[in-house]
Amino acid sequence: MENRISLKSQIAFVIGDGPENILKDYKVPVALSYPNRGGHNVVIIGYNYNTKSYLVHYGVRRAELRIVKKSEIWSWGNGGFWVALYDKNAKKLPLKKRFYYQGKEFTWDELKKLGLTAKDIERI
Numbered sequence: 001m002e003n004r005i006s007l008k009s010q011i012a013f014v015i016g017d018g019p020e021n022i023l024k025d026y027k028v029p030v031a032l033s034y035p036n037r038g039g040h041n042v043v044i045i046g047y048n049y050n051t052k053s054y055l056v057h058y059g060v061r062r063a064e065l066r067i068v069k070k071s072e073i074w075s076w077g078n079g080g081f082w083v084a085l086y087d088k089n090a091k092k093l094p095l096k097k098r099f100y101y102q103g104k105e106f107t108w109d110e111l112k113k114l115g116l117t118a119k120d121i122e123r124i
Helices: 018-026 110-111
Strands: 006-014 030-035 039-048 055-059 064-070 078-087 099-101 104-106
Touching: 006 018, 006 055, 018 030, 018 039, 018 078, 104 110
Parallel strands: none
Antiparallel strands: 006 078, 030 039, 030 078, 039 055, 055 064, 099 104
């Protein structure tokens, strides 16, 4: 098991991007404990890079899923921590071609290299 499972964790005295990178790279949830706003333990299951907000599961029946701004639960020196387990043998999957331009499929990175933007996409 040790050869296969990796553990990443961090005591966070500063706001970092570890949890969102684990979500993006390994597609696994991240457990987070934070003392701000009364403190709580949650599971991060999504992150929006534009709004800098987490989709978290609070584990309570009436309000299980919540969108929480990162700045509301992380602050400098708050002493929270996060932890994630993931398969260290898992490889990052290549981006799928989901965007159509002039009748052909492209990844987002391919569109950017061509100098195109979201306005140029014909359909997804």
